[in-house]
Amino acid sequence: MRSLSIAATGMQAQQLNVEVISNNIANMNTTGFKRQRAQFQDLLYQNLERPGASTSAAGTNAPMGIQVGVGVRAGSIGRVTEQGSIERTDNTTDVAISGRGYLQVQMPDGSTAYTRAGNLAADAEGRLVTADGFPIAPGITVPTEAISISISRDGVVEATVQGQAEPQQLGQIELAAFVNPAGLEAIGDNLFLETAASGSPNTATPSSPGFGTLMQGFLETSNVNAVEEISALIVAQRAYEMNAKVITASDEMLQTAAQVR
Amino acid sequence: MDNLQLIAVQTQRVMQRRMETAANNLANVTTLGFKADALLTEMDARAPARSSDRPSDVRFVRDVGLIRDMRQGPITRTGEPLDIAIEGNGFLTVQGPEGPLYTRAGALTMNDAGQLTTDAGDPVLNAGGAPIVFDAQGERPQIGPDGAITIAGVEVGRLGLVSFANERGLEKVGDNLWSPKSTATTQFEGRVVQGALESSNVNPVLELTRIIEISRAYESAARIVRSGDDLRQRAIERLGRV
Numbered sequence: 466m467r468s469l470s471i472a473a474t475g476m477q478a479q480q481l482n483v484e485v486i487s488n489n490i491a492n493m494n495t496t497g498f499k500r501q502r503a504q505f506q507d508l509l510y511q512n513l514e515r516p517g518a519s520t521s522a523a524g525t526n527a528p529m530g531i532q533v534g535v536g537v538r539a540g541s542i543g544r545v546t547e548q549g550s551i552e553r554t555d556n557t558t559d560v561a562i563s564g565r566g567y568l569q570v571q572m573p574d575g576s577t578a579y580t581r582a583g584n585l586a587a588d589a590e591g592r593l594v595t596a597d598g599f600p601i602a603p604g605i606t607v608p609t610e611a612i613s614i615s616i617s618r619d620g621v622v623e624a625t626v627q628g629q630a631e632p633q634q635l636g637q638i639e640l641a642a643f644v645n646p647a648g649l650e651a652i653g654d655n656l657f658l659e660t661a662a663s664g665s666p667n668t669a670t671p672s673s674p675g676f677g678t679l680m681q682g683f684l685e686t687s688n689v690n691a692v693e694e695i696s697a698l699i700v701a702q703r704a705y706e707m708n709a710k711v712i713t714a715s716d717e718m719l720q721t722a723a724q725v726r
Numbered sequence: 727m728d729n730l731q732l733i734a735v736q737t738q739r740v741m742q743r744r745m746e747t748a749a750n751n752l753a754n755v756t757t758l759g760f761k762a763d764a765l766l767t768e769m770d771a772r773a774p775a776r777s778s779d780r781p782s783d784v785r786f787v788r789d790v791g792l793i794r795d796m797r798q799g800p801i802t803r804t805g806e807p808l809d810i811a812i813e814g815n816g817f818l819t820v821q822g823p824e825g826p827l828y829t830r831a832g833a834l835t836m837n838d839a840g841q842l843t844t845d846a847g848d849p850v851l852n853a854g855g856a857p858i859v860f861d862a863q864g865e866r867p868q869i870g871p872d873g874a875i876t877i878a879g880v881e882v883g884r885l886g887l888v889s890f891a892n893e894r895g896l897e898k899v900g901d902n903l904w905s906p907k908s909t910a911t912t913q914f915e916g917r918v919v920q921g922a923l924e925s926s927n928v929n930p931v932l933e934l935t936r937i938i939e940i941s942r943a944y945e946s947a948a949r950i951v952r953s954g955d956d957l958r959q960r961a962i963e964r965l966g967r968v
Contacts, residue, residue, distance in 0.1 A: 466742065468749035475753030482756060502804075504833050504845055505757040507750075509900040513743070531765070531789055532898055533743065534750035537757055540901070541845040543833055547805035565866070644860055644867070645836050647806050661838030664860070675865055675878075704755045707930055711749045714941040718745065721941075721948045722738070725955075 467535065468715040474536030475708035478505050481539050482701040489689045490698075497581035497655050498687035499546050500694070506540040546646040549581075549688035551680060557614055558585045558593065561685040564677025566640030569602040569668070570595055570656060577602060579641055579666070581685055582655035593622075597654050605636040616681040619672040640676050641666035729784055730954035736786045737947040740767055741940050743789055748936050751928045759830030759902055760926035762795040762933075796893045799830075799927035801919060807866050808834040808842070810885075811924040815893065816916030819851040819886035820844055820903060826851060828888065830924055831902035836860060846901050851886040858883050869920040887914040 485503045492498040510532040551561045560583035562568070567579035580595060588594045593605045607614055611624035611633075620638035643649065648662025659666060671679045744765045754760040770788040801811045810818070810832030817828035833845045842850045842858040849857040858875065860867065865878045873885035888911040890896060895909030 466745075468742075468745045471746060471749040471753050475749070475755070478753065478756065503756075504831075505754065506831070506846060506901045507754050507757055507760060507898065510898045512897075530897070531743075531792055532763070533746045534754070534763070534898065534900075536750060537753040541833070541835075543806075543835075543845065545804055545806060642866075644865075645808050647808065648835050662835045664836060664840065667865075701756070704752070704930070707752050707755070707934055708749075710934060711745075711752055711937055714937045715745060715749070717941050718742070718944045721945050725948050725951050 466715050466719055467533065469712055471534070471536040472708040472711035472715070474508065474538065475711070476705055478503075478537045478539055479701050479705040479708065483698065483705070485542055486694055486698045486701060490691070490694050492687055493689045493691060493694075495582075495655065495687050496584055497549065497685050498689065499544050499549075499581070500687070500689045501542050501544050503542050504540045505537050508535045508538055510534050544647045544649070544651070545688065547688050549685045551683045552686050553682060554584075554684050555682050556584075557616075557682060558587065559583055559682055559684050560585065560616055560638070561680045561683035562640065562671070562677040563680055563685075565646075565675060566642045566669075566671065566677045567646075567657065567666075568595075569639065569641050569666075570599045571602045571604070572599060572656075576658070577641075577666075578652065578656040578658055579649065580655050580657065583679075584684055595655075599656075601638065603636060603639060605638070607635060608633070616679055618678045618680070620670050620679050637670060638679060639668050640671050641668045642676055643667070728954065728958075730957075731951050733784065733786060734947040734950040734954070736788070737950075738944055740765075740787050740789050741944040741947065745937065745940050745944075747792075748933050748940065751933050752930065752937075755926055755928045755930055755933075757831075757902065757926050758833055759799065759924045760928060761797075761799075761830075762926075762928045764793045764795065764936075765789050766791045766793050794894055794896075795927060797927050799924045801922050801924050803922045805921045807868075807920065808836070809921055809923050810834060810869060811919040811922040812887070812916045813919055814916030815889045816887050816914045817890070817904065818844075819855070819888060821849040821851055821857065822899075822903065822905075826855070826886075827899065827903040827905055828896070829902050829904065833923055844902070848901075848903070853884040853886050855886065858885070869918055871917045871919070873914070873918050885918065887916070887918065889913065889915040 482503045485501050489500045513531040570578045572578050584596050585593045587607045591607045592600045594600050605622050614624045616622050622635040623632040625632050644664035649657035650660045669676050747763050747765045751762045768790050770786040820827045837843050840859045852858045868876045873887045875883045890909045891912050892909040896904045897907040899905045
């Protein structure tokens, strides 16, 4: 009874689907989080009767054969990189990216990671760092005597220092964009790494053509839509149940067969 | 065994196969670009069940082929530049191990050579039959309704999109791919939607009712076998008494 194992693959697939959805819901309030989706593929087909098989002695052929599929498997888990909504925080070191691009983050091992979570802060040495304390690249150091800092839409960071009329320019924030941002590898802590699927980064100052603008005092929320996720959860749960129904029905058929005599 | 039992057993065999087809449809209820199958059954004209007494038109049932439901699956928006849905008839051309294969699952990505691939990693071919290569540092590609790929306003290529004169002649080979067994490609008749994906066209309600129907038909076939057996047993008892 192949239908038993076919339905089992369906249940496994829906289980993965529920896992992905639950991770999305768990990260509904994570700054800069991009939701994921599970993508499935059908499994091999068994050709029980090939198209073109003869159907009579007169030489007629079956126009199409009989193929029985053997179920489904998880192909990949994709990321949906559409913009999350922008929320006002009034914190001067918070930046949201409106549009395309990622902030570059200097990792402790020297590599570069990318993030959309712009909840930055100055560390003990005055460097602008992410929530985990990794400095952004190119590095920006805020002098200790600064009263306030401003970040322009095109990424220029300036500080007003006590006793000076003119603001002091501290540096320039650069954004990195990718051909296929969905191909970036998530490493947790809102950070992403470049992969073959994402392409290599293309850096430019914010507000350049094709890049997003920076918004000081705002943060990008996750792009998880609660209603969408809950409805996806319902669909996944029902699909799971339906596959379980197939198992029950197949079981009943086997039972019938066993009770014939 | 006599006809009654043989016919019932053949019915059970066909029902089992129908069940497998329905199970595969339900397992793929969330598979991108999946098209539902249904088993086509008919009276077997070739091998009539032999019967010693009238009526003589007792026949076996048999499965002759698949009906493939090629209707459009629902299109959902994702906003990703490399997600492609095809509206209407048509397929994307994918490089297979032995010649081109076709797919409607348009969740595309890139490999390390910058080639546009399916999410399983098979290169997507352009209109000339060659893989599509992107500049890994380039701008976001725009894909038009006719499959033309433009980057920063310059056309850099065209997706290899085809339609088939006889879509039913296509054979599924798994991994969301189709093989053009006995049918020729024609001019693309559909429309490409960038930033969207086509879901499975399986109708779960229909499949569930089908499953109930199949298991009941299987049960009644089993009952026929049993009553045929009872009949024979009674005949042996009575004849034994004579």
